[in-house]
Amino acid sequence: MTERRRPTRGPDGPGGARARVHIAPVGFEVERITEPVERERADRVYLVTRTDRDAAATFVEAVERRLARADWPVDVRVVRTELWDTFEVVAAYRRIFATEGRIDRHAPGVLPLRVNVSTGTKITAIAGTLACMLWNGEPYYVQVSRSWYSDRPPRAPTVHDVVERVDPVHVYELRAPAPELVEVLEALRRRGGTLRKRELLRELGLDRPGSDGTRALSPQAQHGRLARRLDPLEHRWGFVTTDVHGPRARVQLTDQGRVALTLFGPDR
Numbered sequence: 001m002t003e004r005r006r007p008t009r010g011p012d013g014p015g016g017a018r019a020r021v022h023i024a025p026v027g028f029e030v031e032r033i034t035e036p037v038e039r040e041r042a043d044r045v046y047l048v049t050r051t052d053r054d055a056a057a058t059f060v061e062a063v064e065r066r067l068a069r070a071d072w073p074v075d076v077r078v079v080r081t082e083l084w085d086t087f088e089v090v091a092a093y094r095r096i097f098a099t100e101g102r103i104d105r106h107a108p109g110v111l112p113l114r115v116n117v118s119t120g121t122k123i124t125a126i127a128g129t130l131a132c133m134l135w136n137g138e139p140y141y142v143q144v145s146r147s148w149y150s151d152r153p154p155r156a157p158t159v160h161d162v163v164e165r166v167d168p169v170h171v172y173e174l175r176a177p178a179p180e181l182v183e184v185l186e187a188l189r190r191r192g193g194t195l196r197k198r199e200l201l202r203e204l205g206l207d208r209p210g211s212d213g214t215r216a217l218s219p220q221a222q223h224g225r226l227a228r229r230l231d232p233l234e235h236r237w238g239f240v241t242t243d244v245h246g247p248r249a250r251v252q253l254t255d256q257g258r259v260a261l262t263l264f265g266p267d268r
Contacts, residue, residue, distance in 0.1 A: 016043075016100075016101070017101065017107075017109055017110045017111065018109075018110075018111055019043045019044060019100065019111065020040055020041065020042045020043045020044075020111060020114075021042065021043065021044045021045075021046070021100050021102070021111075021113045021114065022036065022037050022040070022042045022044070022045045022046070022113075022114045022115070022116065023045075023046045023048060023093065023096060023113065023114070023115045023116065023128065024036075024037070024045060024046070024047055024048070024063075024115075024116040024119055024120075025047075025048040025049070025083065025089075025116070025119055025120025025121070025124035025128070026047050026048065026049045026056050026059050026060050026063060026119065026120060027056055027059070027119050027120045027121060028055075028056060028059055029059065029119045030059060030062050030063055030066060032116075032118060032119050032142045032144060033047070033063050033116060033119055034063055034066045034067060035142070036114070036116065036140065036142060037067065037074065038067075038070065040114070041072055042074060042114075043074070043075060044074070044075040044076075044077065044100075045067065045074060045075070045076050045077070046077050046078075046079050046096050047060055047063060047064070047076065047077070047078045047079065048079050048080075048081065048083070048089070048092065048093075048120065048124065049078060049079070049080055049083070050080060050081070050082070050083045051080060060078060063076075064076055064078075079092055079096065083120065083121055083123060083124060084121070084123055085123070086123050086126055086127050086130075087127075087259060087262045087263075089123060089124055089127035089128075090127045090130055090131055090262060090263060091262050093115070093127060093128065093131040094131065094134075094135070094263070096113070097113055097131065097135045097136070097137065100113055102135055102136040102137065103135050103136065104135075104136060105135060105136045107136065110136060112132075112136045112137050112138040113135075113136060113137045113138070114137070114138050114139075114140060115128040115129075115131060115132055115137050115138065115139045115140070116128070116139075116140060116141075116142065117129055117139045117140065117141055118140075118141040118142040118143075119142070134176070134263060176263075176264045177232075177233070177237060177239070177260065177264060180229060181229055181232060181233055181237075181239075182260070182261070182264050182265055183204065184200070184204065184229050184230070184233060184240070185233070185239055185240070185253060185257050185260060185261050185265060186261065186265050186266065187200060187203040187204055188200070188240065188251065188252070188253040188257070189253060189258070189261055189265075190203070191203060193252060193253040193258075194250055194251070194252045194253070195250070195251055196248060196249065196250055196251075197223065197226060197242075197248070197249050197250075197251060198248075200226065200251055201222050201223070201225075201226055204226070204229075206222055206225045206226055207222050230242065230251065233257070237256070237257075237260070238254060238256050238257075239253070239254055239256055239257030239260050240252060240253055240254060240257055241254055
């Protein structure tokens with residue numbers, strides 16, 4: 001993900017709990033992006049697009065020009081990522097949520113980050129809704145008049161979306177695996193995706209005595225520690241598989257586990 005920004009004198013920098021922040025992927029729309037921002041007098045806007053040579057590049061420029069004329073300072077940041085990969089977009093959104101301090105859905109006194117799910121592509125709509133379900137976000141859909149639609153390819157200078165209303169999109173919270181379970185997934189990814197149980201024990205430090213000064217753990221106790229982590233990962237979440245039983249068993253990260261790391265693992 002790359003980012004370009006237009007510096008302004010916004011009242012609340014990244015991570016500020018009361019900053020009004022929007023994310024809007026850019027397709028062939030202008031007012032559909034700018035009008036919700038203008039109505040809420042947003043402090044900061046992340047415009048998500050693909051590359052400088054993308055077909056929507058002129059629309060990004062048109063949105064930037066429109067917001068530059070606002071009568072208050074709007075911090076406009078252009079974020080570039082692969083718009084046709086759901087999890088690349090989710091990962092980009094996650095970095096924005098983290099930068100703005102909006103990861104914790106239950107943090108008191110923190111305004112949710114607002115996500116436009118009516119612009120861009122269907123992929124960005126899915127990713128934006130998913131991001132709001134995972135983190136502290138509110139998706140919204142900008143309904144436009146049917147008179148806006150046309151069979152002809154639009155051009156940025158001539159597009160004038162007729163916005164009728166901005167509708168909230170209601171989402172449910174998604175629960176993340178416990179941090180110690182994510183740690184197992186990260187250890188597997190770090191070592192190529194597959195480890196024997198003995199190797200995984202060492203990688204996680206589960207073969208070491210506790211901090212209370214207890215003596216060295218028996219092999220049975222060590223594997224008991226590991227089993228308490230592997231069992232929910234394999235049987236509840238489907239994030240890992242084991243091919244045989246016993247200490248020589250190999251633990252393998254699944255495709256679902258790799259997706260989970262994109263959503264819940266540490267930023268790389």
